[in-house]
Amino acid sequence: MHCPNCQNDLVEIPTLEGPQLDVCPGQHGLWLDGGEINLFVENYRALASHGPGAGVAAVHWTTCPKCGGLLDPESVLATALLACRACRGWWLPNGSLTQLNAAARGGAAQIRFDEAEFYRQAEKRGLQSLTRGAGQAGQSRHQPCAEHVWFWTLFLSAALLFAALILVAGIRKSVAPGQWAMPPDITWMFLATGVLAGIGLSAYGYFLNNRKRLIESIPTSAIRSLAIGLVEVSGRAQPEHALLRAPFSGMPCVLFSYTVEERRTSGKETRWETIAKGTSQEPFHVRDTTGRVLVVPFDAQLILPDSKATRCNWSGTLPEATILGLLKLGIAVDGWAGEKTIRCTETFILPDETVYVMGTAQEHQGAAESMDNSARLYIGSSRGHEFIISDRSEKELLYGLQWQVWASIGGGPVLAILCLLLMFKLYGAVQ
Amino acid sequence: MNGTLLIGLVLVFGIIVILVYVVGIYNTLVRLSNHIDKAWSNIDVILKQRHDELPKLVQVCNSYMIHERETLESVTNARSAYSRSTNVDEKAKAENQLTRALGKLFAVAEQYPDLKANQEFLNVQQRISSLENTIADRREFYNDSVTLYNIRIEQLPAVWVAQQVGYRARPLLAVAQSDRQDVELMFANRAA
Numbered sequence: 001m002h003c004p005n006c007q008n009d010l011v012e013i014p015t016l017e018g019p020q021l022d023v024c025p026g027q028h029g030l031w032l033d034g035g036e037i038n039l040f041v042e043n044y045r046a047l048a049s050h051g052p053g054a055g056v057a058a059v060h061w062t063t064c065p066k067c068g069g070l071l072d073p074e075s076v077l078a079t080a081l082l083a084c085r086a087c088r089g090w091w092l093p094n095g096s097l098t099q100l101n102a103a104a105r106g107g108a109a110q111i112r113f114d115e116a117e118f119y120r121q122a123e124k125r126g127l128q129s130l131t132r133g134a135g136q137a138g139q140s141r142h143q144p145c146a147e148h149v150w151f152w153t154l155f156l157s158a159a160l161l162f163a164a165l166i167l168v169a170g171i172r173k174s175v176a177p178g179q180w181a182m183p184p185d186i187t188w189m190f191l192a193t194g195v196l197a198g199i200g201l202s203a204y205g206y207f208l209n210n211r212k213r214l215i216e217s218i219p220t221s222a223i224r225s226l227a228i229g230l231v232e233v234s235g236r237a238q239p240e241h242a243l244l245r246a247p248f249s250g251m252p253c254v255l256f257s258y259t260v261e262e263r264r265t266s267g268k269e270t271r272w273e274t275i276a277k278g279t280s281q282e283p284f285h286v287r288d289t290t291g292r293v294l295v296v297p298f299d300a301q302l303i304l305p306d307s308k309a310t311r312c313n314w315s316g317t318l319p320e321a322t323i324l325g326l327l328k329l330g331i332a333v334d335g336w337a338g339e340k341t342i343r344c345t346e347t348f349i350l351p352d353e354t355v356y357v358m359g360t361a362q363e364h365q366g367a368a369e370s371m372d373n374s375a376r377l378y379i380g381s382s383r384g385h386e387f388i389i390s391d392r393s394e395k396e397l398l399y400g401l402q403w404q405v406w407a408s409i410g411g412g413p414v415l416a417i418l419c420l421l422l423m424f425k426l427y428g429a430v431q
Numbered sequence: 432m433n434g435t436l437l438i439g440l441v442l443v444f445g446i447i448v449i450l451v452y453v454v455g456i457y458n459t460l461v462r463l464s465n466h467i468d469k470a471w472s473n474i475d476v477i478l479k480q481r482h483d484e485l486p487k488l489v490q491v492c493n494s495y496m497i498h499e500r501e502t503l504e505s506v507t508n509a510r511s512a513y514s515r516s517t518n519v520d521e522k523a524k525a526e527n528q529l530t531r532a533l534g535k536l537f538a539v540a541e542q543y544p545d546l547k548a549n550q551e552f553l554n555v556q557q558r559i560s561s562l563e564n565t566i567a568d569r570r571e572f573y574n575d576s577v578t579l580y581n582i583r584i585e586q587l588p589a590v591w592v593a594q595q596v597g598y599r600a601r602p603l604l605a606v607a608q609s610d611r612q613d614v615e616l617m618f619a620n621r622a623a
Contacts, residue, residue, distance in 0.1 A: 063508065159446050
């Protein structure tokens with residue numbers, strides 16, 4: 001049975017008077033089956049003279065905890081209560097039982113009880129059952145089969161140990177302790193770097209694979225029904241206020257990112273060095289067919305195709321608009337030896353362009369739950385969660401990631417193994 | 432170069448790659464499974480909001496729809512049925528029952544122009560309609576989450592990992608046949 005006020009389970013409390021009382025642990029009231037009230041009042045005959053709704057305003061249209069029928073407000077000896085027409089039970093708000101007992105005194109035997117004690121016991125038993133229930137709920141959620149997990153963990157660990165022993169035996173055959181065919185030189189350094197690069201590439205592939213799996217595992221949400229937490233949305237990008245201007249091309253956009261590189265010469269070596277990079281921080285809206293939501297791009301990873309990048313002439317002659325853009329960013333175009341050789345790259349999201357956003361939906365401070373999602377929530381970064389903004393579709397993103405994952409996870413171990421083999425072949429000595 | 436070294440290298444790297452891959456699959460299944468639980472909890476949150484609006488709605492309607500007691504009772508009964516339900520299947524069934532009862536109530540309310548002009552009724556009706564749209568979206572989201580999970584545990588090689596750790600397919604939220612039928616409206620005889 002549930003409390004008509006808070007819907008919590010009623011707790012059964014034994015009483016000295018005989019019947020078990022069904023009491024709300026939230027202290028809203030208690031339930032008496034038909035006739036049980038006679039055991040809690042001395043002069044039960046006085047209860048017969050009561051009328052429906054006398055002087056009591058109907059507050060709720062509530063249902064009976066026992067049979068689901070409707071409860072009607074009634075007044076008995078100036079005590080307000082709710083009575084069920086179907087099963088004749090009574091719902092007594094907190095304090096009403098004591099009030100009735102006091103109003104119906106003068107019977108054959110004295111009946112006294114402490115109603116507050118009923119509520120204390122109900123609260124205590126309610127807390128105990130909540131603790132038990134939480135434990136049972138955790139058990140009812142799926143738990144992986146522990147024996148199988150342990151079996152495979154031990155099996156793979158044993159296999160790894162066996163393989164390591166074979167490897168050590170192979171190393172011992174190839175390299176006598178302290179004896180090398182040749183001392184380590186620059187080639188050895190390159191091979192060692194290759195081994196480390198192979199391991200690093202494998203690790204990079206692992207992280208890319210995790211990101212790919214995360215994008216695959218989250219369905220796209222409709223904006224009007226966004227829930228707080230990690231979400232994925234797709235829709236048209238719209239500016240929050242005025243459109244932005246891309247720094248070098250002046251293209252109207254809702255988001256831009258730029259990189260400025262300078263060509264630097266050191267002896268015979270020439271390299272491009274990044275001297276500035278940045279992303280616009282102005283929020284923008286994403287609108288789909290159900291609504292719109294604000295996106296705050298701070299700390300987002302932008303995945304925008306290079307085909308939209310604007311590369312300026314790096315022979316030393318920059319367009320006027322680019323020079324103005326560089327000056328606005330505080331980047332000098334002249335060096336001590338004349339005009340610098342600068343390469344500028346910018347990417348941007350155009351207004352009404354379809355974008356894909358995966359980030360954390362969060363509430364604005366002070367937002368009420370009853371507000372629309374467009375006013376209540378925004379999508380931004382959160383520690384430990386991915387935040388991606390891209391003008392590619394989810395399918396294109398996954399396709400691109402798939403190739404990178406295969407190249408990294410496949411190429412990394414191959415590179416490391418090849419470099420190690422070469423190392424032992426060139427530098428190892430047979431015992 | 433001796434064969435033992437080559438075999439040892441291949442075995443060590445191969446086993447490490449397999450181990451990492453299997454751990455990755457397991458973690459993905461755990462994530463998918465938890466997404467389903469979260470999706471259901473998010474539906475529950477909106478259902479609770481809708482339930483909180485119902486007493487206001489019934490109270491307003493009660494003043495005008497004096498002869499439509501059965502219609503109002505069906506809403507309160509459905510609300511109680513949801514409160515009593517203990518698992519996903521029962522909750523889904525009770526929620527469908529409540530949606531049907533509300534649809535009928537709003538359809539019947541069209542016959543009461545005074546009620547339709549009542550601002551409080553309009554506010555509550557709009558709020559409930561908005562919540563029902565959100566519920567529908569989140570049901571779709573729940574089904575998407577379940578579908579992704581079910582596909583993953585049936586694909587190779589995740590199917591072997593899923594079998595070993597006991598992950599089973601989960602049911603979708605489906606609409607019962609009775610809920611697909613049109614609502615039957617019966618209006619009480621009102622005095623002119």
